[in-house]
Amino acid sequence: MNDTLHGATVQQENLSTSNLLLVGIGNTYRSDDALGLHIARLVKKLQPARVTVKEESGEGAALMELWKNAPAVILVDAVSSGSPPGTVHRFEAHRQSIPIGFFHYSTHAFSVAEAIELARTLDELPANVIVYGIEGKGFGAGQGLSIEVEKSIEGVVAAVLHDVENWRLQSKGG
Amino acid sequence: MHFARKVNDMRSRTIKVDYLARVEGEGSLYVKIKDRAVVDAKFKIFEPPRFFEALLRGRNHSEAPDITARICGICPVAYQMSSVHAMENAFGVTVDGQLRALRRLLYCGEWIESHALHIYMLHAPDFLGYQDAIQMAKDHPNEVKRGLQLKKVGNEIVTLIGGREIHPINVRVGGFYKLPTKQELRGLTEKIERARVAAIETIRWVSQFPFPDFEQDYEFVSLRHPDEYPFNEGRLVSNKGLNIPIADYDNHFIEEHVKHSNALHSSLKARGAYFVGPLARYSLNSDKLPLLALEEARKAGLGNVCNNPFKSIIVRSVETLYACIEALRIIDEYELPDRACVSIEPRESTGFGCTEAPRGILYHRYRLDARGIILDAKIIPPTSQNQKTIEHDLRSFVGDHLDESHEDLKWHLEQAIRNYDPCISCATHFLKLNIERE
Numbered sequence A: 001m002n003d004t005l006h007g008a009t010v011q012q013e014n015l016s017t018s019n020l021l022l023v024g025i026g027n028t029y030r031s032d033d034a035l036g037l038h039i040a041r042l043v044k045k046l047q048p049a050r051v052t053v054k055e056e057s058g059e060g061a062a063l064m065e066l067w068k069n070a071p072a073v074i075l076v077d078a079v080s081s082g083s084p085p086g087t088v089h090r091f092e093a094h095r096q097s098i099p100i101g102f103f104h105y106s107t108h109a110f111s112v113a114e115a116i117e118l119a120r121t122l123d124e125l126p127a128n129v130i131v132y133g134i135e136g137k138g139f140g141a142g143q144g145l146s147i148e149v150e151k152s153i154e155g156v157v158a159a160v161l162h163d164v165e166n167w168r169l170q171s172k173g174g
Numbered sequence B: 001m002h003f004a005r006k007v008n009d010m011r012s013r014t015i016k017v018d019y020l021a022r023v024e025g026e027g028s029l030y031v032k033i034k035d036r037a038v039v040d041a042k043f044k045i046f047e048p049p050r051f052f053e054a055l056l057r058g059r060n061h062s063e064a065p066d067i068t069a070r071i072c073g074i075c076p077v078a079y080q081m082s083s084v085h086a087m088e089n090a091f092g093v094t095v096d097g098q099l100r101a102l103r104r105l106l107y108c109g110e111w112i113e114s115h116a117l118h119i120y121m122l123h124a125p126d127f128l129g130y131q132d133a134i135q136m137a138k139d140h141p142n143e144v145k146r147g148l149q150l151k152k153v154g155n156e157i158v159t160l161i162g163g164r165e166i167h168p169i170n171v172r173v174g175g176f177y178k179l180p181t182k183q184e185l186r187g188l189t190e191k192i193e194r195a196r197v198a199a200i201e202t203i204r205w206v207s208q209f210p211f212p213d214f215e216q217d218y219e220f221v222s223l224r225h226p227d228e229y230p231f232n233e234g235r236l237v238s239n240k241g242l243n244i245p246i247a248d249y250d251n252h253f254i255e256e257h258v259k260h261s262n263a264l265h266s267s268l269k270a271r272g273a274y275f276v277g278p279l280a281r282y283s284l285n286s287d288k289l290p291l292l293a294l295e296e297a298r299k300a301g302l303g304n305v306c307n308n309p310f311k312s313i314i315v316r317s318v319e320t321l322y323a324c325i326e327a328l329r330i331i332d333e334y335e336l337p338d339r340a341c342v343s344i345e346p347r348e349s350t351g352f353g354c355t356e357a358p359r360g361i362l363y364h365r366y367r368l369d370a371r372g373i374i375l376d377a378k379i380i381p382p383t384s385q386n387q388k389t390i391e392h393d394l395r396s397f398v399g400d401h402l403d404e405s406h407e408d409l410k411w412h413l414e415q416a417i418r419n420y421d422p423c424i425s426c427a428t429h430f431l432k433l434n435i436e437r438e
Helices: A031-046 A060-066 A112-121 A147-170 B051-056 B061-069 B076-091 B097-128 B133-139 B141-162 B182-206 B246-252 B278-288 B291-299 B309-333 B382-400 B406-418
Strands: A020-025 A051-056 A072-080 A088-092 A128-135 B012-017 B027-034 B037-045 B221-224 B235-238 B253-257 B264-268 B349-357 B360-368 B374-380
Touching: A020 A031, A020 A060, A020 A147, A031 A051, A031 A072, A031 A128, A031 A147, A051 A060, A060 A112, A060 B097, A060 B141, A072 A147, A088 A147, A112 A128, A112 B133, A128 A147, B027 B382, B027 B406, B037 B382, B051 B061, B051 B374, B061 B076, B061 B360, B061 B374, B076 B097, B076 B141, B076 B349, B076 B360, B097 B133, B097 B141, B097 B182, B097 B309, B097 B406, B133 B141, B141 B182, B141 B309, B182 B291, B182 B309, B221 B278, B221 B349, B221 B360, B235 B246, B246 B253, B246 B349, B246 B360, B264 B382, B278 B291, B278 B309, B278 B360, B291 B309, B309 B406, B360 B382, B382 B406
Parallel strands: A020 A051, A020 A072, A072 A128
Antiparallel strands: A088 A128, B012 B027, B027 B037, B221 B235, B253 B264, B349 B360, B360 B374
């Protein structure tokens, strides 16, 4: 993981209000939890047009601030639901609530699902919010992804790019 | 409120919460009552083994701030501060003047962020009878927005000084990589002035909440500095006679494995359980608060000492106000230093660092070789220091409220745990997701 951009970004990057925001969520030192960060970095390398890529820890209030002016948001995060590792869950959060389990078993006090629902209540949810939850295998302290999760990456990146393309077509001229 | 409902004749019962909501990390609660007496009270946390201490071994001293910042997504600054102070202590270096002031400013940002999050998103719903902040926002949208706004100002301070809001990267042993200009800092002034008003409104709001009548005879432990409300520096003191330099920590405190928890429980060798965090800091240092913060604390009904942990939400609000006042003072007096960092000469040594994380004292100790390579590391977060006291609180609270219904008692016990803003396994955030399909 390369996170040592010492002193390089003292000023916060201004987000373009016309770009789709892709947020990879995770922690480098929590095994499969790092998945969201891996996917964000892969998408960033591909430099898709009109996409701003960010990495976050998953703290909800920071997410709400981040997506405030974005026309569309894609969140990529690891989840633990009992499905086989590598299973990809996709939610269109602007249409429906995230399943209740997202709330009750979150180990972050105020995290992704809570941020989405609070933003919905306060009428601050962007018009398009897609959440990818990829089933992790291990979340213990450590580095490196499990093989099952590693295998899911290519498919998620392709799906994310597909969503980006759809959004670009829909918002053409907008 | 929830105190009113009573259910009689419950001789034997068990209260169990497998996954505690609205606490940072993953934990559970278990209380057993038999013949109207508490026979067991456990606050169980699933802290991973000491991965980070192992990860640090063999690394260069300069890597410690960045690696330890990853332990906690909510208080990375605290981990950075304790690690740099420990390294500087080991190498005999003092960082003072404006560099020291900037570190305090960075800490102000983290306290504002962390306290605002806990007050508004996690703790307030308990007092107002809501399941969570989302439900609370339906009836109190302006208060929730005020909390988010306050937190945002904290984020902005951390981002400017720390280089990034999540896992700040601008802190180094000896100082910083890059310094903010006077103009950049002044750019924050107006926002922090507004945050100061929001902090006062916060104190007045939370002080009206209904508080259970619950006071305990705690041993409070915090840093104490001769001139300041403590962030980075001071002696470790308590209200029961402890008064030691931080290098003596290991002579007075002990960590023990307990069967029901992966995390180590800390205690004072001489007297057992102790209490760290806002309530301890306030009770041991309220004389160091600026007049405005002290006046607001008085108006909110706080004396010099606060022994009711449910009132920690008021103390957190007072500390948020203090952090705004202190941030404005530092920005006002700021002059760009001539260098961003003092030079470091590694030497074979042991260094100690202890700073006031939002949740209480965070202790780091490193043993280093002549090249500054870490031979071993010890990190003791505030939550593991409060575990014993949390369990004592659960036991006492249940004993005094045996007539409450099961649901009410469960609610109050979760609230009692949240009094401590426990950060249970700081860095993890994965979601346990249940989906039912028909």
